[in-house]
Amino acid sequence: MGLFGEHQAFLEKLGEADRLALLRLGRPRDYEPQEELLSEGESGTFVLVILSGWCTVWRATERGRLILALRQAGELVGEMAALDGRARSATVSALDTVRALAVPGDRFRHFMAARPFVSGLVMAQLTERLRSADDQRSSLASATVLERLAACLVELADRAGREERGAVVIRLPLSQHEIAAAIGATREAVAKALRLLREQGLVHTGPKTITVADLEPLRLLGGAPSPARRGRRSAR
Structure with a gap:
């Protein structure tokens, strides 16, 4: 993104x-x-x-x-x-x-x-x-809302996420409105796309927190290249 x-x-x-x-x-x-x-x-x-x-x-x-x-x-x-x-x-x-x-x-x-x-x-x-x-x-x-959301989540995970218990946790004060504004979509479209990802077990959401259980399907969906992983830290 x-x-x-x-x-x-x-x-x-x-x-x-x-x-x-x-x-x-x-x-x-x-x-x-x-x-x-x-x-x-x-x-x-x-x-x-x-x-x-x-x-x-x-x-x-x-x-x-x-x-x-x-x-x-x-x-x-x-x-x-x-x-x-x-x-x-x-x-x-x-x-x-x-x-x-x-x-x-x-x-x-x-x-x-x-x-x-x-x-x-x-x-x-x-x-x-x-x-x-x-x-x-x-x-x-060129990309659908789901594809843009996947690419956005991958970028957030790679650059601001923390590895915790085999998943990547993104703790940023981003609302669904702001995620929608970041990918050029409506809040309703983002909510629907997030629901699809949750149903597939790929993400879990909470207050100001998104946990990505498996990055690779999102990477494929969003068309993102393999990361250099420079921005991500492991929890201690």
Whole structure:
């Protein structure tokens, strides 16, 4: 589906000195669940570095929200406006309680200019996110709701799941409405597709939790390649 971009967050790619230098450039801000960090169409060039929590990146359409991506701790949002000076291209909302570092756009540009390695990281990140957006558009145009849901669950499991007792548990504050917005479907269609997957014993659902009992059938259904498994951790 392309909800996630790069496998390793921006902050994790920085050396300690560069990371500390960036953290000194801004000030922290706290956001409540569902609060907007950035709004589509607004002016402003500051960059946010997510320090904790999860965010959705979305755009408004005639049919409601379309979630373009999920962002987590260590990732940048708002960097495009800092680089081109244009209005925000999407809205970023907190899924849960979020803390982020707000860095003025001019400071962020100077930080990049003084560090060619950092400039390369930002360009690589933008390229990866563009590829993810292309994948999402392709899926919306050609796949069924069930196929898109399967691909979404596989991506969430590979990137944010934890292996527990032979299954993969996804604990994210995503409602069925938000899953529907992420795959370009209605809530009713997602509920029906989830029911089919539950009846087959492939998934189990609970409050803010989805447990995937067997990833391989979902991988085949969603047309997802075998994972590098970089984003998943085992429970201890």
